[in-house]
Amino acid sequence: MKTTNTGSATYEGLGKDGKGHVSTGSGALSAQPYGFQTRFEDAAGTNPEELIGAAHASCFTMALSFKLAEAGHTDGSVTTNAEVTLEKDGDGFTVTKSALATKAKVPGMDQAKFEELAAEAKEGCPISKLLNCEITLETSFEG
Known part of the structure; x- marks a missing residue:
């Protein structure tokens, strides 16, 4: 496909x-x-890093949702925020990091298995694969 x-x-x-x-x-x-x-500055509108953050958060959240479903879970919720860092690099700028912070509520799941699936989702997420920067993942889980 x-x-x-x-x-x-x-x-x-x-x-x-x-x-x-x-x-x-x-x-x-x-x-x-x-x-x-x-x-x-603080003008109204968007910027490339915000759009990358939205793309990364949505892609990772969907990837984690599929991992949870594959593990046999049928109910729950996942929310992810992505904080994309742009830093001065010589005469230009470089995106140096995308920090994912995800919160999930999945009845009947344990913390260790959730963290394992979240790590797999981070590695398999197409946008994570695209980004050539540090990607961190912080999880918060409620079973």
């Missing part, structure tokens, strides 16, 4: 004075503003 999804961005003006809009092919995001001010 192969899927292809799209995203697009437009940037008008150059450098710090420019302003852009980002959209997804599905229309889930449509012409959302982004630019220097949304990335490095």
